[in-house]
Amino acid sequence: MDWMELVIETTTQGTDLIANILYDAGATGVVIEDPEDARVLMQQKDSWDYIQPGLLNTEGDAVLVKGYLPVDGSLNGRLEMVRENLRALPGGHAHFGSLGLTTGQVRDEEWAENWKKFYKPMRIGQNIIIKPTWEDYEPGKGDIVVVLDPGMAFGTGTHESTALCIELLEKYTGKGFRVIDIGCGSGILAITSAKLGAGSVEAYDLQPMAVDITMENAKLNGMDKTVRADRADLLDKVEGKADLIVSNIVADVIIRMCRPVAQHLKPGGLFIASGIIRDRAEEVNYALKHNGMEIVEFLERNEWRALAARMKG
Numbered sequence: 001m002d003w004m005e006l007v008i009e010t011t012t013q014g015t016d017l018i019a020n021i022l023y024d025a026g027a028t029g030v031v032i033e034d035p036e037d038a039r040v041l042m043q044q045k046d047s048w049d050y051i052q053p054g055l056l057n058t059e060g061d062a063v064l065v066k067g068y069l070p071v072d073g074s075l076n077g078r079l080e081m082v083r084e085n086l087r088a089l090p091g092g093h094a095h096f097g098s099l100g101l102t103t104g105q106v107r108d109e110e111w112a113e114n115w116k117k118f119y120k121p122m123r124i125g126q127n128i129i130i131k132p133t134w135e136d137y138e139p140g141k142g143d144i145v146v147v148l149d150p151g152m153a154f155g156t157g158t159h160e161s162t163a164l165c166i167e168l169l170e171k172y173t174g175k176g177f178r179v180i181d182i183g184c185g186s187g188i189l190a191i192t193s194a195k196l197g198a199g200s201v202e203a204y205d206l207q208p209m210a211v212d213i214t215m216e217n218a219k220l221n222g223m224d225k226t227v228r229a230d231r232a233d234l235l236d237k238v239e240g241k242a243d244l245i246v247s248n249i250v251a252d253v254i255i256r257m258c259r260p261v262a263q264h265l266k267p268g269g270l271f272i273a274s275g276i277i278r279d280r281a282e283e284v285n286y287a288l289k290h291n292g293m294e295i296v297e298f299l300e301r302n303e304w305r306a307l308a309a310r311m312k313g
Contacts, residue, residue: 002071006082007102009062012303014096016277020252021085022067025078031066032159034302062097071105079103124163125170128192133220144195147220148188149213164299164306165248165274166192171297172270172308173198177243180204180264182234182257187214187227189246194223198244204232235260246272248306251280255287262291267313270296274306281305 006027010018012034019030069078086099121137122130131137133149169192173179176199181190184203187210194201201223203214211229218227230237234257235245245261247254254273261271271293276284278300285295288309298307 003068003106004071004075004079005104005106006067006069006079007104008065008067008082008086009100010065010097011095012063013277013279014099015063015065015303016250016252016275016280017089017096018065018099019067019250019275021082022065023250023253024085025067025069025081026074027067027069033064033066035062068106125167128166128170130166130188144192146188146191146195148186148191148217149220160301160304161248161275161306162188164301164304165189165246165272167299168272168274168297168306168308169193169196169246172272173244175199178202178241180235180238180242180245182245182247183249183253184214184229185210185248187217187229189248190214190227190229191218191221191223193244193246194218194226195221198226201227202238202242203227203229204234204237205229206231206233235264238264240264241266242269244270244272248274251276251284254284258287258291258293262293262311265293265311267311269311271309271311272306273309274304276305276307278303278305281307 006022008018015032019032022030069075083101086101089096089099121132121135124130127142127144129137129139129143129145131145131147133147137145139145166189169189173193173196175197179190179193179198179201181193181201181203184190184205187203190201190203205211205214208231211231214227214229215224218224218229234253241264243266245265247257254276265271271288273284284307288295292312293309294312295307295309298305
């Protein structure tokens with residue numbers, strides 16, 4: 001399949017808004033290239049393999065947000081939707097950068113080969129190892145290895161928002177938990193939850209490709225009897241109440257989800273949310289409190305925030 005790559009230049013503060021515009025147009029996921037991330041990684045030992053070459057030569061603070069749309073009969077309408085939403089932003093939006101949009105085409109095979117060489121096994125939290133299928137890794141004592149082939153569904157663990165989510169899952173996932181993953185992407189959070197001892201995991205995504213890839217990755221990890229993936233718009237297909245709901249999306253969607261999340265959490269149940277830019281954290285906190293949840297922990301890395309909130313009993 002051919003894909004159109006949309007690249008929008010913005011700032012760290014504008015990342016959340018631009019990602020939301022791409023999601024609304026039907027992008028299967030977004031890739032965020034932030035020079036600040038590269039500068040931080042360059043100071044860390046053994047981090048060079050995770051830095052995209054383009055970031056090493058980027059001057060200034062411009063952030064590139066990339067989204068991918070399938071080249072089909074709906075492409076022109078979706079592309080125009082992105083352009084209209086960019087034009088509709090308030091005047092004098094220097095806060096969001098230039099908002100320049102460029103496009104190009106890419107095939108699945110080209111995508112895979114371009115990013116595979118920069119994706120290596122990595123440790124997240126205390127014991128979680130995210131290992132791509134094409135790399136070797138000898139597990140150490142206590143290691144929990146999640147084998148992953150993200151394909152075009154996104155979610156590799158290399159971005160701060162995903163890593164923060166996994167750290168919170170490692171701390172709060174209980175044995176036998178019913179876990180719901182909203183916006184499952186590659187299935188990385190669903191599979192991690194299962195490997196941490198969840199009794200059942202339901203993974204939902206609006207994109208059929210994400211559903212397929214989640215189940216393929218669940219099989220790779222021997223978790224296909226624990227993880228079930230289905231296509232849905234957020235929590236539309238969820239029935240009953242869960243011990244833990246997790247979502248790594250963007251602040252606007254998390255805020256919109258708070259009410260249905262509260263309806264589907266057991267008393268004392270947990271909502272783990274990530275993908276929140278620092279400037280939006282207070283809005284998310286307000287929405288959580290308004291729907292009967294209170295933050296028990298939040299983590300931060302660079303401009304990104306993740307949190308665990310408990311449903312009041």
